[in-house]
Amino acid sequence: MKLVQVILSNMPNGRNPLSWIPFILLLIVMIPVLILMIILIPIILIINMLKLRFFPNKNPKTFITPFGFAAYSQVNRSVVNYPWHDIEKVEVWAEDNDTFAVLVMKTGEPVKVKDVAVEQMKALCAQHNITFYEEVVIVQEVD
Structure with a gap:
């Protein structure tokens, strides 16, 4: 919800041609962050599951x-x-x-x-x- 508010608050209003710059910069920052999250979170979960499966902690x-x-x-x-x-x-x-x-x-x-x-x-x-x-x-x- 917070992400939606940030994006909508930086939406250009069309009166000023420079109003698109903050919106485009925000998208340039947010899209790679979202892609990294979508890729890295499953990879980290898979690595932890493999570690737990093949290298369990011997001490209870x-x-x-x-x-x-x-x-x-x-x-x-x-x-x-x-x-x-x-x-x-x-x-x-x-x-x-x-x-x-x-x-x-x-x-x-x-x-x-x-x-x-x-x-x-x-x-x-x-x-x-x-x-x-x-x-x-x-x-x-x-x-």
Whole structure:
């Protein structure tokens, strides 16, 4: 709508022969911009789809939702939801010089949440009445 207003406001009124100059200049600028948009937007979308298809991000992203946590994996093309009522407790683990929170589900399954800060996890646990253990559990592989 804004583009239409700009073009119509610069339309020549016919009284002055120089009134066509701004209109022609505006068209000279706008037509290549529109052509570039029509060509480049689909090309960028196709490139992003190909990158997602052949080079997916191996690290899943974790999102905090009002209902719990959601882990999105580009490799598996799936989203796994961890609702608040299925979380039994939250522990802090240390692995490879990295400290992160781990959700311990009621089934006993540990879920690493490396994207969320420990302090933010502590606040979320207090908000949802989930037991939070601040003692750091050191995890190492046994050789």
